[in-house]
Amino acid sequence: MNRITKLFKESTNQEGLLNVYFTAGFPKLDDTLKVLTALQEGGADLVEIGMPYSDPVADGETIQKSNDQALENGMTVRILFDQLKDMRQTINVPVLLMGYVNPVLQYGIEDFCKKCAEVGVDGLILPDLPLDVYESEYKHIFDAHGILNIFLITPQTSEKRIRQIDEVGEGFIYTVSSASVTGSKSGVSGDMEAYFNRLNAMNLQNPRLIGFGIKDHATFKKASEYAAGAIIGSAFIRVLEQSNNLSEDIKNFVYQVKNVSQEEINA
Amino acid sequence: MMASVAEKNLYQVNSRGYYGTFGGAFIPEMLYPNVEELREHYLQIISDPSFQAEYNDLLRNYVGRPTPLYKANRLSEKYNTNIFLKREDLCHTGAHKVNNTIGQILLAKRLGKKRVVAETGAGQHGVATATVCALMNIECIVYMGELDIERQAPNVARMKMLGAEVRAATCGSKTLKDATNEAMRHWINNPVDTHYIIGSVVGPHPYPDMVARFQSIISEEMRWQLKEQTGKETPDYVVACVGGGSNAAGAFYHFLDEEQVKLVAVEAAGQGVHSGHSAATTALGKPGVLHGSRTILMQTEDGQVTEPYSISAGLDYPGIGPQHAYLFDSGRGTFLSATDDEAVQAAFELTRLEGIIPALESSHALAVLGKLGATPNETVILNLSGRGDKDMATYMKYID
Ligand SMILES: Cc1ncc(COP(=O)(O)O)c(C=O)c1O
Numbered sequence: 298m299n300r301i302t303k304l305f306k307e308s309t310n311q312e313g314l315l316n317v318y319f320t321a322g323f324p325k326l327d328d329t330l331k332v333l334t335a336l337q338e339g340g341a342d343l344v345e346i347g348m349p350y351s352d353p354v355a356d357g358e359t360i361q362k363s364n365d366q367a368l369e370n371g372m373t374v375r376i377l378f379d380q381l382k383d384m385r386q387t388i389n390v391p392v393l394l395m396g397y398v399n400p401v402l403q404y405g406i407e408d409f410c411k412k413c414a415e416v417g418v419d420g421l422i423l424p425d426l427p428l429d430v431y432e433s434e435y436k437h438i439f440d441a442h443g444i445l446n447i448f449l450i451t452p453q454t455s456e457k458r459i460r461q462i463d464e465v466g467e468g469f470i471y472t473v474s475s476a477s478v479t480g481s482k483s484g485v486s487g488d489m490e491a492y493f494n495r496l497n498a499m500n501l502q503n504p505r506l507i508g509f510g511i512k513d514h515a516t517f518k519k520a521s522e523y524a525a526g527a528i529i530g531s532a533f534i535r536v537l538e539q540s541n542n543l544s545e546d547i548k549n550f551v552y553q554v555k556n557v558s559q560e561e562i563n564a
Numbered sequence: 565m566m567a568s569v570a571e572k573n574l575y576q577v578n579s580r581g582y583y584g585t586f587g588g589a590f591i592p593e594m595l596y597p598n599v600e601e602l603r604e605h606y607l608q609i610i611s612d613p614s615f616q617a618e619y620n621d622l623l624r625n626y627v628g629r630p631t632p633l634y635k636a637n638r639l640s641e642k643y644n645t646n647i648f649l650k651r652e653d654l655c656h657t658g659a660h661k662v663n664n665t666i667g668q669i670l671l672a673k674r675l676g677k678k679r680v681v682a683e684t685g686a687g688q689h690g691v692a693t694a695t696v697c698a699l700m701n702i703e704c705i706v707y708m709g710e711l712d713i714e715r716q717a718p719n720v721a722r723m724k725m726l727g728a729e730v731r732a733a734t735c736g737s738k739t740l741k742d743a744t745n746e747a748m749r750h751w752i753n754n755p756v757d758t759h760y761i762i763g764s765v766v767g768p769h770p771y772p773d774m775v776a777r778f779q780s781i782i783s784e785e786m787r788w789q790l791k792e793q794t795g796k797e798t799p800d801y802v803v804a805c806v807g808g809g810s811n812a813a814g815a816f817y818h819f820l821d822e823e824q825v826k827l828v829a830v831e832a833a834g835q836g837v838h839s840g841h842s843a844a845t846t847a848l849g850k851p852g853v854l855h856g857s858r859t860i861l862m863q864t865e866d867g868q869v870t871e872p873y874s875i876s877a878g879l880d881y882p883g884i885g886p887q888h889a890y891l892f893d894s895g896r897g898t899f900l901s902a903t904d905d906e907a908v909q910a911a912f913e914l915t916r917l918e919g920i921i922p923a924l925e926s927s928h929a930l931a932v933l934g935k936l937g938a939t940p941n942e943t944v945i946l947n948l949s950g951r952g953d954k955d956m957a958t959y960m961k962y963i964d
Pocket of ligand 1: 659660685686687688689763764765805806807808809810811812877878879923925926949950951
């Protein structure tokens, strides 16, 4: 079974599942595996690795800058697959690749999915790959390689479209908390609660993770009350930006978000 | 007004938003409702008689249409053929861009939008947007690459005087593509009350088709003006420069299905197509996705968008509209390019022969007149997309 499907199916986690995003090849080109490993050790339940892109229209300044830096470091899709090629010797958490569709198209969708399966990537998040194009042109390729495609919904997404996405999408639904690019300061507001409650009442077949504006334990906990868990991106990139000791800082960040006590860490 | 539109519709957008394999709406979900709202309503709004009446009235009495079709005799003599200039440089605000912004502001009003956001390269589209926003009393925010803000200072001043807020795009190459990214992000963050006025035939469907329709007035006028002046139904060549391709799309629109009319699109070769400093998209690009549509774009092997270069800020864009990608791919369009130097030389030539100072963008179209192979009996219509006032600082460097 796909690791993402298995996680949501078998998790007994009451506190919410934590998915952390980071940009591949950031802060340094060779940090990808180090960051991934520390996230797993800290207790992240899923990890989303961003493939840097020159024109990330859905991202705010923090992630844009990490993309620019990673590209400057020389990051490419090929290098990323090379960095990940032996990850499954040590990494057990589900791993997703997040990025924009053009680099994937240039690599070739078929080759890309094949390579994902080979290195042990479980799912893809490609915000600018439209639902209809995925369904008519690419779904059979994803399916053949066992790669799940994760779709986004926003507070503006109509009920009809949410149902379509729930039908076609797999793994989980990436629930964007507010109308914004990544890195907005919002947290979880009253408007959002109404939206999250509306989603809960829809009885969707896919679980949901809430993203955008989640930055610490309080926002993570709040979001997890309304969904299977939450996704942290920009706030984690800021930790990486400022870190002098990546492994330590990453683990501490995850402990804090999940509110793991010192005794639990020691045990 | 738009009844004579391409009867066979071979080169027009299909019902799914594609031109062949190009086009579509490759947008993040955050933009989906905005774009869907437009897609659902644009045709109905545009074809509404009250819209048409208001649009045509403004084009006539505010923009100054029809713009002349001018037989350039001395230029014709030089190239030993018959050259007509479509004088879009005489539009209010100095370029064809205003045809589109008039249409889109009327659309935005009918959609109940309170604010407009736009991107701009040379500043012509920004000025045209700020102008119609002033006219309609709508708040206006224009994103412009930091680099372009420096090299197009007069247009920045015009936008500010018109009451627009000009915001610098400081990421990436700091030019048009980055300003477009910022405008899209702004629209994501303000989905309900804001309309995004794209300045060219680029972006997700329905933008390329919508902008082409608003610019199609150019070729609509060309047809009857040519007939009136020469008795001919169609010219042999239509020549236009291509940044994103809106002036070219408008100039080609009513000739698309008349295969005997050669459609010539001219891209900016910068310092030379293969110099590493160029914006000649079809020569250097490959199919991919840029700003919401599948098109041809300049990119690295890894699929990263390449930073283009041209002396002309309006042509300094790494892609072309999806319809142009289709015209290129299908062979219906002929794609040529002109270097910085060739364009500047052509600008001086037109100025000295005809007393018209063209925009640097339009000068690229002028620069290929000698390469067309047009005979003394043939007719060439060149779309003079804008005037050169904004480019005087650049031109001055060539005057000794
Ligand atoms: C005078 C003029 N011509 C042409 C262009 C290029 O745009 P397009 O290719 O959309 O016509 C511009 C853009 O700023 C312009 O100002």
